[in-house]
Amino acid sequence: MSKLTIREVCAGALSLVGLLLLAAPAAAETVVLKGATIVFSDGKTPLKGGVILIEDGKIKAVGKLKGRNPIKIPYDAKVINVEGKTVFPGMVLAHTSQGLDRPNESVPVGPYLDVFDSIDPSKLFFESSLRDGVTSIHVIQGNDCLVAGLGRVVRPFGMTVDAMTSRAASAIKISVAGKRGYDRVRQRANLRAVFDDLEDYLEGLAEKRYAETEKEAEREVTVSPAKARELGKKLISDKDLDDKHRNLYRLVNGRLDAYVYVDRAQDAIFAVELAKAHGFLKRTTFVLGVETFKAVKVFQAAKRPVILSSSLDYRETDRLTGEETKTFVPKVFADAKVRFALLPGTQATSRWLWYQAARCVSEGISRGQALSAITSTPAELCGLGKRAGRIRAGYDADLLVLSGDPLELTTQVEQVLVEGRVVYDRSKDWRLRKLTSGVSKGDKKADGKKADGKKADGKKADGKKADGKKADGKKADGKKADGKKADGKGKPKKNEGGK
Amino acid sequence: MSRTVRAAAFWAAVGLSLALAPANAQEEAPVGETLYLHAQTLHTGRVVLHDAVLVIRGGKVVQTLPVDEVPAGAKVLRRAVVAPGFVLTELRAGFRRTEESLGARYLAIDGFDPHSQGHSLLSSGITTAFLHPGSRGLASGQGAVVKLGGPAAGRVLRSRAELCLNAGSGGMGAPYKFKIPFPSSSDVPILPAIPQRPLGRSGIVPEIAAKLRAALAYSRARQGPAATRPELDPNLAALAEAVLDGRLRFEANRVDELKGLIRLLRELGLEPVISGGLESYKVLEDLAGLGSGVIYRLPYGISSRRDRGERRLTLQPRWDTPRRLAQAGVPFAFAPPSGEAKNIRLAAALSVRGGLSRSAALAAITRQAAQLLGVGERVGHLGRGADADFVVLSGDPLATSTQVRETWISGQLVFDARAPLKGKRPPRALVVRAGLIVTGAGPVIRNGAVLVIDGQIAAVGSSVPVPRGARVVDAGPDAVVTAGFVDGYGHLGLQGGGGRELERAPLSKLIGSDRSSTRRVARAGVTTVVLGARSISRGGGRLGAIKTLGTPDLQDDLRRGFLLKEVVASAIDLSREDPLGKSPKALQAKLAAAKRAVAAWAKYRKALAKWKGEQAKKKAKARADLVKKRRPRAKKDSKKADEAKKKADEAKKKADAAKKKGPEKKGDPKKKPKKKFDPISGTWEFTMSGGPLPEPREGGQMLLKLEPDGKTITGVAKPPGGLGDDAPITGTLDGKEIELNLEVDSPFGKPKIKATLDGEDHFTGKLLLGPLSLDVDATRIERSVPVIKIEIRRGKSKDGRPEPPTAAPALDGFRLALEGKAPLLVRVAHPRVALAILKLAKAYKIRVVFVEFADADLIADEIKAAGAGVLVRPEASVVRGGRRVNMAADLAARGIPFAFMSQSGDGAEWLPLRAIGAVADGLDPGAALGALTINSARMLGISDRVGSLEVGKDGDLLIFNGAPLEATTRLERVFVRGREVPAEKE
CATH class of the missing domain: 2.30.40.10 (Urease, subunit C, domain 1)
Structure with a gap:
């Protein structure tokens, strides 16, 4: 009974997921993607008629069937013919607080929190991520905190958080921007207090541990308290720490990555200096607000990558002269040679990562830089540097089968492979079909292929009306409309109207 | 390494990196390029130099040079007065209040945005400021010294400046403090809130003493073993650090506060900065002995909305305190009262009242202030090696009327008073x-x-x-x-005689493009010309008014264009009127017609107002009905609606198809289908050729309709190219012969078309127009019966909107006269006629201006009584008593109002000179000036715009180098609507 209820609640996601889980191979399987144009994330020349050999969910080899190093297809391989299609690495979402039942925005200092407890695998967000071609998602909570807890990298596929996880404890979030109700003075004073408190706690603990060790060795403590604190520091192990300080301790000890949220340019120096002073700058990724580009040189000097705000344009009016200036933010970072990852926005178009990358290309950023900003760079920033974001031997086989170039507006995600398994197939996308056509049976071909998922949401209302009006629209729409009419509803075709 | 030391090292590093970040870290400062600033007066902060050149390179002052030592070819900026950028010793950062009374851990620098540009205080010449964390509680935080503009990298001078403590009344009244236990549970009670001391005035200084001692004890105890180690307290740690670094600033105003504070400081061996210091003149000796500086808050605001001088306690502000501080050898700087930072210069100047030297007053907002803030090396002066932060002033820094023209920081211009505001056009x-x-x-x-x-x-x-x-x-x-001169009647720039044209076309179309003559007139001082026909029409004509500078294109924009008024008045020539006739008939007829027009307009306006009211009511009702109707409609089955829509679509398609095929099917569902072929109804396209037309005219259209009787034709003709009005057509069809009459007025009567149908959809024939005959060839392009809409001007349009009366431009001037808005210009010859006119004018209540009426003297009393006037050429003369005298002088002598006119085209140029001639002939210069300006404007009813220098009128100004109508005086400059008339090219 309960199973049935769940299925009813999130029918689309779970039926799809459940089906595929059943179909998933239990043991090692060899999969070959054959005949596609392979587009690489670093922008190098695409490989036409390429073959990708996948073993145990990892890419074994990338090449061609003929030529210098031909790939031999093993006899037992499951061959997926993707001729005429484009294969592109699964895109990586570097920073999001979606997929949680609710992000923490109320506990100002919560280093003991972990998104593990809050990720909800049944969220539609994961399903639509898959549909949009995102295969790795870094879920890390809100910027409206001081220290917001641990994040986690998940794949948008799986029944449980554990099954989805590709990297736990990915990073801890620190925000130097003003929490709601705090001004910067208070925010920073309290942030300093967090680390002062940690330092104080560790000193106390070190002194205690040193005394204990000496006592065990039946020795008297002879050194000064300052010396004892210094010596005792080496004796501290994770189990001595309490929940409140453990993750911070791992952070300052260089065992945990940091995501530092910098809302404004004025926070940049503070953020870098804070990370430097507490020894985690080398493991820090800066998550930026849109205006932060003014401090680009600070990040350049810090030699750290950044995650850019989803709004790519910044407009400002000069207070004295009234002159308005517009800045395309990624270009500033590209020119300064600061590596950056892009985030999707909330607008109808900017909610696709590939759209953000395409905008970068249109503003004069190289294709390689733009493509890596949605694949390899965010993968590295989430700690999946050797695993995701590229089509290269040894990497996870998280791949997208596209109908065309990844930055083309008309391109659709046709299939998504996660660890070599097809986890998404547009032709079987139950919800998409429902949304775009309103018809659930018997028109797989007509709808599944023609209905453009990328535009589906915006046009679903029109799709229902689909009348002669649509004839001058896009090809896909026109065909879809025809297909629908051919469906036998008794409506005359539009051309017959005058006869 | 201990925590404190490490933390200190860290923050020192932060401060250092903020303060001394290399210039290229964030924004390139102009390095390498050398700027030479030649100042007439240069206040370096120590000395005042005249005609000195400041050499700036890389945002720093390199040296000062005498003018003659500037290398040849160097780029030199010339400025009037240059002074160091002002240093504001107190800029409230304004962050939110915290609960702690001792909030020593808060840093004002945290709220500072080094990337922000365009700070409002830059316009006051303030370049450097101490960010003050506020004066709530015992300690509000640590200040910072920053620049208000310039490259982001160099803007923080001190990131951790003085910790601001409060020994005044602000130190009291911190909120109660309570601590929520963590983790909270039923076992751990939440304790009642603890009050934060001090609770009363007497406790302030002791509490400060206690805190200072506690902080020092805390920092010592933190080094000790765990058993005796105090709990972490960031505020005490910050306080101890500030004490050890000597970074303290105390706010104290009253003598008791100051005395207690000084005693404590002496005891602890501290030399902090004291701010406020209202009553510091009472403790001068103690202050001098202590060795600390005073930031003296100037006692009064200039723009304060309420009296800030007295709060709870009444203290006597004294302007002589700065002088006494100076005499006692106490280093001091000024702080403006709260909210008065923009008046810092003025406030400093006020201290000169109390006997302070001007140089010391200036130093108290520049060099001294910088020194007290600990940044005296870099800012507050313009010596060698200092930052190139300076202001360019229009005069002496302490003079009241002096304006800040430019502000520079690190060699960059950050404020320019003359910079135009983009986006919005600045007012000229x-x-x-x-x-x-x-x-x-x-x-x-x-x-x-x-x-x-x-x-x-x-x-x-x-x-x-x-x-x-x-x-x-x-x-x-x-x-x-x-004020600029007004030519009462001229023809400047008028093309042609300006008779009937003046009544038909707008003025801008009639004025030629000979700008040079217009400019000559303007240069002579005539800024407004009332424009009329070259000879006044006997049937009456209207007058317009133009400016002598501007462009005709902008005629719609009355404040910028050429045009002043399209219709000013009307003029009529009655000089040939029979003096024995009863009354001037021509004038009477015109006035009667004008009166009818006025009545018609009044009626129209009334009807329009009524119609508008009805319309509004209808709309409101319709809206109300719609709301009622909508509700049930929304509930209708959508399927039904779809079907209905489909049906409608089909019907429409059919109708469209039918239209294409022809009119035998019903064109309009209301019309009955016609079985008989209709050879006329439809849209015809016609071409005219031959006759006087050099080329055939194509594209004319006629909509014709055959009435049911099969003979009568009605329709409308649309002239080719859409020029002209639609012409109603009436006509007859007789077999194949068509005769059409076009209701168009033309000099030759009404045109007529006689044609023969020579096909189903074609006819040819002739258009007859008086003696002219044109060939007409017409083809039917659409057979459907057109809806013929003949627009009849009078009557009501479709929606019942009343039509305005027929436009009669010739009557406009008379209409204005009848409405009392304009005079009536009359040229008369005989006094008898003039009297008759005055009588008529009285009846119609209009004001009369006679044009060059030589015999005005004979009816002087009547003219005066009627409030009439006379327009004269300044050079006109009359014979009086056998002597030829100037006519204007004669009129003036008889007390008849008069004004000058040129009655010529570009001869208006000589109008002022001829007025001088009139003065030479005995006219009073004042009367002559009046006749050129205000009298002229009043007489012609344009005194609301020109004629005198009054608020709201056009900015037409003449600048003479002496008495205006003196032959020896030169007219130096002329402004028309605030724009200077360019001088003649040499």
Whole structure:
């Protein structure tokens, strides 16, 4: 009974997921993607008629069937013919607080929190991520905190958080921007207090541990308290720490990555200096607000990558002269040679990562830089540097089968492979079909292929009306409309109207 | 390494990196390029140099040079007065209040945005400021010294400056403090809130003492073993650090606070900065002995809305305190009262009242202030190696009227008073100052000024505001400013005779493009010309008015264009009227017609108002009905609606198809189908050729309709190219012969078309128009019966809107006269006629102006009684008593109002000179000036715009170097609507 209820609640996601889980191979399987144009994330020349050999969910080899190093297809391989299609690495979402039942925005200092407890695998967000071609998602909570807890990298596929996880404890979030109700003075004073408190706690603990060790060795403590604190520091192990300080301790000890949220340019120096002073700058990724580009040189000097705000344009009016200036933010970072990852926005178009990358290309950023900003760079920033974001031997086989170039507006995600398994197939996308056509049976071909998922949401209302009006629209729409009419509803075709 | 030391090292590093970040870290400062700034007066902060050159390179002052040592070819900027950028010793950062009374851990620098540009205080010349964390509680935080503009990298001078403690009443009243236990549970109670001391005035200084001692004890104890180690307290740690670094600043105003504080400081061996210091003159010796500096808050605000001098306690502000501090050898700087930072210069100047030297007053907002803030090496002076932070002033730094023109920080211009505001067009402002302003209304103003904004006079008086970016013309003490001259009747630039044309076309179309003659007229001082026909029409004609500078294109924009008024008045020539006739018939007829027109317009206006009211009511009702109707409709089955829509679509398609095929199917569902072929109804396209037409005219259209009787034709003709009005057509069809009459007025009567149908959809024939005959060839392009809409001007349009009366431009001037808005210009020869006109004018209540009426003297009393006037050429003369005398002088002598006119085209140029001639002939110069300006304007009813220097009128100004109508006087400059008439090219 309960199973049935769940299925009813999130029918689309779970039926799809459940089906595929059943179909998933239990043991090692060899999969070959054959005949596609392979587009690489670093922008190098695409490989036409390429073959990708996948073993145990990892890419074994990338090449061609003929030529210098031909790939031999093993006899037992499951061959997926993707001729005429484009294969592109699964895109990586570097920073999001979606997929949680609710992000923490109320506990100002919560280093003991972990998104593990809050990720909800049944969220539609994961399903639509898959549909949009995102295969790795870094879920890390809100910027409206001081220290917001641990994040986690998940794949948008799986029944449980554990099954989805590709990297736990990915990073801890620190925000130097003003929490709601705090001004910067208070925010920073309290942030300093967090680390002062940690330092104080560790000193106390070190002194205690040193005394204990000496006592065990039946020795008297002879050194000064300052010396004892210094010596005792080496004796501290994770189990001595309490929940409140453990993750911070791992952070300052260089065992945990940091995501530092910098809302404004004025926070940049503070953020870098804070990370430097507490020894985690080398493991820090800066998550930026849109205006932060003014401090680009600070990040350049810090030699750290950044995650850019989803709004790519910044407009400002000069207070004295009234002159308005517009800045395309990624270009500033590209020119300064600061590596950056892009985030999707909330607008109808900017909610696709590939759209953000395409905008970068249109503003004069190289294709390689733009493509890596949605694949390899965010993968590295989430700690999946050797695993995701590229089509290269040894990497996870998280791949997208596209109908065309990844930055083309008309391109659709046709299939998504996660660890070599097809986890998404547009032709079987139950919800998409429902949304775009309103018809659930018997028109797989007509709808599944023609209905453009990328535009589906915006046009679903029109799709229902689909009348002669649509004839001058896009090809896909026109065909879809025809297909629908051919469906036998008794409506005359539009051309017959005058006869 | 201990925590404190490490933390200190860290923050020192932060401070260092903020303060000394290399110039290229964030924004390139102009390195390498050398700037030479030649100042007439240069205040370096230590000395005052005249005609010195400041050499700036890489945002720093390199040296000062005498003018002659500047290398040849160097780029030199010339400026009037240059002083160091002002240093504000107190800029409230304004962050939110925290609960702690001792909030020593808060840093004002945290709230500072080094990337922000365009701080409002830059316009006051303030370049450096101490960010003050606020004066709530015992300690509000640590301040910072920053620059308010310039490259982001170099803007923080001190990131951790003085910790601000409060020994005054602000130190009391911190909120109660309570701590929520963590983790909270039922076992751990939440304790009641603890009050934060001090609770009363007497406790403030002891509490400060206690905190200072506690902080020092805390920092010692933190080094000790765990058993005795105090709990972490960031505020005590920050306080201890500040004490050890000597970074303290105490706010104290009253003598008791100051005394207690000084005693404590002496005891602890501290030398902090004391701010406030209202009563510091009472403890001068103690202060001098202590060795600390005082930031003296100037006691009064200039722009304060309420009296800030007294709060709860009444303290006597004394302007002589700075002098006494200086005499006692106490280093001091000024802080403006709260909210008064923009008046820092003025506030400093006030201290000179109390006997302080001007140089010391200036130093108290520059060099001394910088030194007390601990940044005296870099800012507050313009010596070698200092930052190139300076202000360019219009005069002495402490002079009240001095304005800040530019502000520079690190060699970069960060504020420029003259920079135009983009996005919005700044108002074009002009200020003319002169020794004598002859306004033409009210008394003359000695040493006055006129402010013109966007071509309109905004202020006249002995002093006027000078808006930012205004052009200031200082004409000198001998100069005389008058309003621009008005030519009462001229033909400047008028093409042709200007008779009937003047009544048909807008003025802008009639004025030629000969700009040079117009400019000559303007240069002579005539700024407005009332434009009329070359000879006054006997049937009456209208007059317009133009400016002598501007462009015809902008005629719609009355404040910028050429045009002043399209219709000013009307003129009629009755000089040939029979003096024995009863009454001038022509005039009477015109006036009667005009009166009818006035009545018609009045009726129209009334009807229109009524119609509008009804319309509004209808709309409101319709809206109400719609709301009622909508509700049930929304509930209708959508399927049904779809079907209905489909049906409608089909019907429409069919109708469309039917239209294409022809009119035998029903064109309009309302019309009955016609079985018989209709050879006429439809849309015809016709071409005219032959006759006087050099080329065939194509594209004319006729909509024709055959009435059911099969003979009568009605329709409408649309002339080719859409020029002209639609013409109603009536006609007949007789077999194949068509006769059409077009209802069009033409000099030859109404045109007529006689044609023969020579096909189903074609006819050819002739268009007959008086003696002319044109070939007409017409083809039917659409057979459906057109809906013929003949627009009849009078009557009501479709929606019942009343139509305006027929436009009669020839009557416009008379209409204005009848409405009392304009005079009526009459040329008369005989006094008897003039009397008859005056009588008629009285009946119609209109004002009369006679044009060159030589015998005005005979009916002087009647003219005066009727309030009439006379327009004369200045050079006109009459014979009086056998002697030829100037006519204007004669009129003036008889008390008849008169004004000058040129009655010529570009001869208007000589109008002022001829007026001088009239003066030479005995006319009073004042009367002559009046006749050129205000009298002329009044007489012609344009005194609301020109004629005198009054607020709201056009900014037409003439600057003379002496008495205006003196032969020896030169007209120096002419402004028309605030724009200068360019001088003649040499």
